[in-house]
Amino acid sequence: MRIDTLRIRLNSIFKKSLAVLSFVLAPMMLLAADVIEPPKEFSIANFDWITILSVLLALLIILVIARAFDIGALTEKITGKTVVSWNNINAWVAIIFLVAGLFGVWYELKVHGPLLMLGNSASLHGDTYDSMFYWTFGFTFFVFVVTEVLLFYFMFRYRYNENRKALYYFHNNKLEIIWTIVPSIVLTFLVLRGFTTWSKITTEIPKESQEIEVFAYQFGWKARYAGEDGSLGNQNFNFISGSNPLGVAEAGQVDELVKELEGEISKLEAFKASADDSILAWKGRYDRFVATGLSRTYPEDFKTLKTKFNDGVSGAYVRTLEKDIKRKRTALNRIAEYKKDDGFFDGTANDDRVTTEIVLVKNKPYIFKFRARDVIHSAYMPDFRVQMNCVPGMPTQFAFTPTMTTTEARSIKNKPEYDYYLFCNKICGAAHYNMKIKVTVVENEAEYNTWLASQAPLVAPKVAEQTPAAETEGIETEATDNTVAMN
Amino acid sequence: MSTAALHADSHHDHHEHKESFISKYVFSMDHKMISKQFLITGIVMGIIGMTMSLIFRLQLAWPDEQFGFMETLLGKWAVDGKLDPNFYMGLVTIHGTIMVFYVLTAGLSGTFSNLLIPLQVGARDMASPFMNMLSYWFFLASSITLLSSVFIETGPASGGWTVYPPLSALEKAMPGSGLGMTLWLSAIALFIISSLLGGINYISTVLNMRTKGMSMNRMPLTIWAFFFTAILGLLSFPVLLGAALFLIFDRSFGTSFYLSDIYLEGVGALENIGGSPVLYQHLFWFLGHPEVYIILMPALGITSEVISTNARKPIFGYTAMVISLMGISFLSFIVWGHHMFITGMNPFLGSVFMILTLIIAVPSAVKAFNYLTTLWKGNLRFTPAMLFSIGLVSFFISGGLTGIYLGNAALDIQLHDSYFVVAHFHLVMGSAAIFGMLAGIYHWFPKMYGRMMNNTLGYFHFWITFITAYLVFFPMHFMGLAGVPRRYYQFTLLEDFNVWMDVNKLITVSAIVGGAAQLLFIYNFFYSIFKGKKATANPWQANSLEWSTPVERIHGNWPGEIPTVYRGPYEYSRPDREEDFFPQYVPDDSAPEVLHTEEHQVAPEEKSPEEVESSVFFAAIKRVFGLS
């Protein structure tokens, strides 16, 4: 019996040490402190072994404590006295969790809430968006708090008591109908609002919206502005080449591409014609490598040679060549089809500007036309509440009106360096995380025109070639003409 | 019923033979052993998936740090201890795939459908034990195929677990789209076969092999959940198989189902053009959305059972629970477009999908309210299983509510593919389903291994996991709302992302602590298999049929006849009974016999009009299904 009393005492010590158990939380608290205070550099030196060891140590301690409680349970059985009531402990922890959790939610809202820039969107539809957000937030946050509070409160309030019996309660149709109907009504409201917001954003496009093509590729963005003629020229992916990354229908570039392709084809044809000789030559080298023992001195070279030789013998070499030729022929044929259509190369593309920055004018409606040439990308501009996927082979669009200039955004955010960006938001490869284009919103048309004039058109205007000095002048007048025409 | 009984009896005889090690533990056809095989494989896959997430979380929190151990572990994928961007993507992809398919579909549904369907409906085994065995072996083959892809030269599939083409179709688009992607597709094809073999079995067992008295409306909610889950899987997985097949064709045979207008690395001409990348997304999400309910519903079923048992209280609104499961199952097939609002599909179509999606919130809300009411005025015993179930309810609420944002096409413009989505699905699908699975393991461990798991360790496991899960996923909402995209290797793109550096560290450290807490579970689990306290036949004083089987877990489940079922599974705390539970298989010796002709009839004086109504309703459901 004396041993039992000792055990009981031991256990009560353990019970008290439960308070100390917050050591599990300690690392997290430390970290929380790190978050609240301006971050100190979190050095890996502290992290590596010490953290791992202390986590292991913590686990070990938990194991020991668990064992101790088991012994406690045994003594309980023997002595018939309750030493530790886990049921009560869990109920209390639930309450502590609830309070701490609500505090955490409040903290997040307070600290990170303002970063969402709600109510400060930079586009016209952004305000509608934000108000939709507020409504949804209002309802869901209310439900969140009420239900979570009830959940943990019930945990505490109805924890096990030997002397009580649970309520034998199967269902209550009235109650169930109420809580089916009420969410239905709320959701109907949200759906209707969502529907109008969504329709407004996606379908109400002002006629005078200026078109800008936004083009995505692995891994970057380009924009294309109409030149003086005010319209974007045609494009097709078959025209894409190193010097024409967007595949714009500009006759000169396309002719060059055709020439290039024809050259490559004849080169490949030549390779194919002399395939037998090449294979023989490789065989010769291969045999020499083996005979002289070079194969052991230069194993890497030998391996490459062997693959080449094997490919040649198995016919894979010729097949690859043929495939390449066929592909290039296909490209040529497709280009030829477009060439037949006179309207396609109508010259509207010649004055288009392909730019590496997007410049917009405040309060002017735009419609972005998105294209991609390799994989799906997504054009994401959170400041403007804009996002649209760029799908190869399926042009998409998004219309919006910027309402806040870059300068204004800088002063509101109190960040003199701040810039808007359009960045990629659909996984598209290794550098997906590194794919952006700057978006600048300027105050007025004049600033925009100056910028556009500084961008080179696809085909330099004829006048420019004679007198370089006249170049800028000529474009500037044309640009102003263009504005007049558009307004 | 008679054929089933016959079959079951012959099965029973067969268990008298001495079984060899191989037929007992390896090529076992006993549903209990198969369930354990699923469970252990699922746990192993879970550990792997979790470790992967910790590795890429380290990258996100300390992008400039060099982790020596990473180079040791990953070699060329982490030169100088810095994770390679391609491999980062690979890890994210395989993490997602493992968690969604291998842990929470096969590991959860495979384990508990196999274990509980025969035990809870009163059958000696599954309808086809052989198919059941095949199901596991296809699953294992699939797991190995997937894992092997991590070790190949070009790395595993790395286009995200959704593997959208053209990224996944073009070998030149990224290294992971080569052999790694081929292995991914093979693994998924094997997985689908496994899942179909299992699903057919579950459905036929539930429909045909219930014991005497086990009408559909006396089935525990677990069974209803597994039943609907299997139906969802059966209808949606073949579509994924089709989608995968088209992708295989595009990759290897020059077709262009999903490809058009592509120029990559100086190569402009595909042999054929005119396909649509968006077609793949439609096909994928036709499975993908039901898939999240395939993951979640078994967890909800387990929770219903565990909460009712440990609250010592009937589950509130059994009928409503079944109807909402049914409603969710049906609706889940017509909402897939909410993953595609901003793919450029017709805005009107977006509106339709938005409306349908928000409707699904209603049955979900009903479920949450019913759980709360079940707890209300209960007498709660906090076993670890109970805690995990309550944790599930908490996650289900927090994560479900953010679904109302994402289902709203207008709000999705900003939120799509942001960290908000990551927060949402990790709470409602990831954490909730994992908690359901853990609850199931703690609760039915005695039925699997005849021993008890250690409760105290379970409590620590629960609280640490619960707290860290919230710490990991809650702050992500704010990152997403502020426009931080997911699937980013590091947040160096914009100056503004720097604000989140501390949050990223908090998340990673919490994830590590949470991950470490799983060691407690692993230890507890494996230790208890061999050294745990011996269990009694019905340690939780529960009502359902599985607790009438002997502790020894014999082939054929019951030594004698299969017990008859006399009432529903949730008769807890009946006022007219001394004990606070009343098992389904115990004949009533006190009350007049007439009472048992109707379901859910209980304390003699207390036959409320509602109860009559409910039995009428059940009769209606029965007629709809053409069952009895």
Ligand code: HEM
């Ligand atoms: C150890 C706990 C976990 C942590 C720390 C964690 C963390 C993460 C992170 C940081 C991402 C990358 C997000 C992105 O960049 O897009 C991710 C992706 C994902 N996780 Fe988890 N996760 C955990 C558990 C789970 C669980 C239990 C599931 C089960 C559903 C899950 C399913 C997914 C999925 C489907 C993805 C998306 C993969 C993709 O983008 O293709 N995760 N996880």
Ligand SMILES: [Cu+2]
């Ligand atoms: Cu991209």
Ligand SMILES: [Cu+2]
């Ligand atoms: Cu969905």
